[in-house]
Amino acid sequence: MLLQGLDVVLVKTRFPENIGMAARACANMGCPDIRLVEPERWLPDKARPLATAKGLPVLDGVRVYDDLPAAVAESALVIGTTARVGGWRREILHPSAAASEIVTALRDGNRVSLVFGPEDRGLDNAEISACHRVLTIPTDEASSLNLAQSVLLVLYECAEAMRRAQRAERDADHPAAPHAEKSISAQEQERLVAALKETLLAVDALHGDNPDYFLMPWRRLFGRARLRRHEYDAVMGLCRQVQNALKRQRS
Template sequence: MLLDRVQIVLVKTRFPENIGMAARACANMGCPGICLVDPERWEREKAAPLATPKGQNLLDKVLVSPTLAKAVGSSSLVLGTTARTGGWRKALLAPGQAAREVAAALARGENVSLVFGPEDRGLNNEEITHCQRLVTIPTDAAASSLNLAQAVLLMLYECANAVRAAGLGDAEKDDAPATGRAVTAEEQERLMGALKEMLLRLDYLHGDNPDYFL
């Protein structure tokens, strides 16, 4: 598949129908996997009609994870999507910019996770700490929120275009030379945890919000 090392991660999804539509989007764009993090409801029979025949296989393989950290643990690049800006949400990428980073990671043989928050509120501040990069889809200011499946489709479309532009079809990826292994998100979490503990013991991090300054 065109995006065979990319997984869609849906956090605390509320409606199975949106999962079905996301599965159809994944099938359309050659993305093989969906992982649900603590979904409010996961009912395959409600998702199935909106997945269409092409998305049924993806519904059969849906993974469910209790935490976002575990869901993205094997990925070296984790991109979170957000409609909000400011505060911790800085250096936001446009979808095309994010897609080029995805294509570069895939060319190196790395796993990628694209993370989407709940339909009603998006990713919260704690959840975005598990994402290395944040992406925002420019919309009209009067209607900034996209349907979940629409956002999934748009991001995967940009990623598929970037992969094609980089000449990374399935045949080219199969023949790509092996390079050094990239660190995974799980390993990065352990590193940051150790760094935080050390800086707290040195009293370098202090105040009411040490995570922000970290």
Template sequence: MLLRCSVPLHAVEVVLVRTRFPENIGMAARACANMGCSRLCLVAPERWEIEKARPLATPKGLPVLEATRVVPTLAEAVAGSSLVMGTTARLGGWRQSVLTADQAGSVAAQAVRAGDGISLVFGSEDRGLSNEELLLCHRLVTIPTAGEASSLNLAQAVLLLLYECSRAQRGGTTGPETPAPGPDGGAPTGARGITAAEQERLMENFKAMLLTLDVLHGDNPEYFLLPWRRLFGRAHLRRHEYDALMGLCRQVRNKLGNDC
């Protein structure tokens, strides 16, 4: 079946983490090209042999494949993105508020209209994303499947999620999480969305503040920080909001330090 994409996904980067087979990278590059996404990033691939990936990319996917960037960590890959969505087939436990692919497309379309950069993160073919990597994702996405066959081929998952992003962007869908638009109908008045690197700095400062307040307990503060991570991930904070929260963290810690 032939698919035609009328909306290029310039704001979207597909991030593949610890891929095992270069052939899968080639097929993912072709999927990106099919959906108008020109940006592909590899995080610590087990084997990166572009000659083995080329035949699966086909001529249409070669520009995407040849422009692929390779980085050692997921944190580095998503540092410049304001919205990071990670895919998972495992549900339950702390994996709360998981989006379906169509819901993820709507959230991504909202971020595009706000002028934000987006990373769509996919884990390795056999293990998916680790818990530590999922912590770097603002939203989690799953693609419901039938029965016990819950694991999709990597390129299939990339294609499906990019298709939903493109479809939502074409349709101009909005939802309750859409930031208020500016007077010209574009990005919200005030400032850009914060990047993933800025959000991690905020979470580190917020964690330090909560530890100072003795709000986080036990030997695993990261676990008890999860509700705050999910809250800030859904909030799509703008830069001026980030500055205000960082200032609050500093003031609380300074005040408590002076009073001790």
């Protein structure tokens, strides 16, 4: 399919009918996978009529997870969606800019997760913190969109970006060589952030009652950089060396 490697992740979805419509949107735009996180009601028989015949293969492949980190663990890039900005929701991307990053990651051989929150309230701050990047769909007076509409709009931008990239490659004298090394996964990035947090706390460089909030710029940086394995090993090694030096100093 056109967007092979892209997972649409639906968090705490309330209505199975919306999952069915999202499956149809995925099929329309060439996205093969939907992952559900703690759905309020997962009733496939309610979802199937809204998926239509074209969306049934996507619907039949749905996987359910207990939490968001588990659902996105394999992905090198995790992009959340939000209608609210400010606070934890900074460096907001337009869907077309997000699509460009998604397509670049997919063409590098990485897995990508596109995360949508529940219909009534969207992603909360903890869920946003699990995302490397955040996008919002510009609207006029009414800021909220139906879940399936949001999925369709963002996937349309991704499909168009992928087609442009494929056309550019065909028109080039020779295709670009793929990267030799994939980016680290979201699960590995979480290990890296945890190691960095421990190190910054140890050197008293992380202050306040909410250190996770002040770690957000690092999360965003790592998400944009899409670190390769040797870069991940280098930063993890640095954290270990700093912590070991502090232990020797205190002993």
